[in-house]
Amino acid sequence: MARVYLEALHHLQPSPESALELAALDRQCHDFAQGLALLREADARWPGRVDLLRAQAELAMLAKAFEAAGELWQRLISEDGMAGSYPVLRKVACLRQMDREDAAQCQIAACATALEAQLSKHAVELLRNPVSSRAALVPGLYLVTGNNGTGKTTLGHFLQALGFHTIDADIDIAAFCDGHRWAILRHDLSRGRPEIETGLRWLWPCARFEVTCGAFGDFERVVFVIGGFGQAVAPYIHRFDKVFHLTAPTDVIARRLEKRGSPSHRKGSPGYRSALRRNTKASSPPYPAYIIKADRPVWESCEVILASLGARPSQAAKPVRAALPICPTA
Structure with a gap:
């Protein structure tokens, strides 16, 4: 409308x-x-x-x-x-x-x-140094996660410039969820039901995850999924070969959000306050992850990630399967 x-x-x-x-x-x-x-x-x-x-x-x-x-x-x-x-x-x-x-x-x-x-x-x-010259890198599906303002999108853009295939989780996977129902637009779920508006959550529906990430089969190349943190990604951690979690001091998060100019995270907004409030928790994710300090130039963070991809993690070291995904298919 x-x-x-x-x-x-x-x-x-x-x-x-x-x-x-x-x-x-x-x-x-x-x-x-x-x-x-x-x-x-x-x-x-x-x-x-x-x-x-x-x-x-x-x-x-x-x-x-x-x-x-x-x-x-x-x-x-x-x-x-x-x-x-x-x-x-x-x-x-x-x-x-x-x-x-x-x-x-x-x-x-x-x-x-x-x-x-x-x-x-x-x-x-x-x-x-293009991807084609990085023969030592282990093919697989890798997740880059972290709080708002930690630089996930910027890092994803640099990885893409290096020639890696990246998936923007906020575009290709995430959606507003209400139980088993999900929609790209919040209004499509709450239309005619204003009482559920405050209960809608930005999560990863199982169907969208499978369609997006299942397209790469056995992952014969390095693929990075960029975005998400916390409860949105927790049900899928077992699907990734490695998880890289970006962290940054709260003052750095605040400056980045203010510079971004996003209406949902403008200074003083609920989204802005929530991002700063959860930053301490977000620095220690509730799932196995490689912690990367992101209060430095993005290419340095990229180098840390690429250096860690020299050996495939053992099956025994992979996280156990989490609870069933949110919004499973019928």
Whole structure:
């Protein structure tokens, strides 16, 4: 309903801002194609808007349209001199997801000086070392978890730039749950039943986990699932070869959440206060995990993770099966 109302307003009084709001709603609904089409039209109508260009690139990444996303990131690199290292890393990620290693190396070489200034020389050397050259890494399904603000998404983006396949759990697995029922949108569960609104929980439905992670079969390559913590991931810990849990001091979490600008975690909001309150608990997860201090550059955290993948954990060391997953299939 909100989108229908906003779309009507956009047609009556179109603007780049209303196009971005509509695309944000499409992203929430996981209708990435519709959001992309809307932003392409807006980009043609209001050329030169960096915010429209970046929103298109992000949606294309979520849609796994890496060819289109790579072209958009390249435009952003060319048109926005203040864009920093982020568009370059995302462009490299697109190229490597399409197995275009030569092009990825050319992109890194072309931007090496800027990347070294914004990241570090060591980070650039790490980027030059593709997945294909890391023969010692043990294939498997690995989970990167941690509290809000510990840098899971940023680390996932860097792993993707290195050429690893990553799964964004908040996009591909998690959903609002009410017993056995689940939905991407909170309203789809609480519609007509306002009394359950406060009881809805953001968890991992069994059906979505199986569809997403089961697609990789016996995991003949390294696959990282990025996101989640606590009760959402606990029922699935036994499905992962290793779990990496990111931690950071509370003051670092606070600064990152404030910088993020997310409405659900803005300073003083319930989400913001909850993230800070549970940070002490989140530093010690209730399941076996490799604890990684994430109050350092992301490439250093990546190196710690990759260094730990040199040997497959023994079957005896793997966690025992947890309770049945939330929202099991019928």
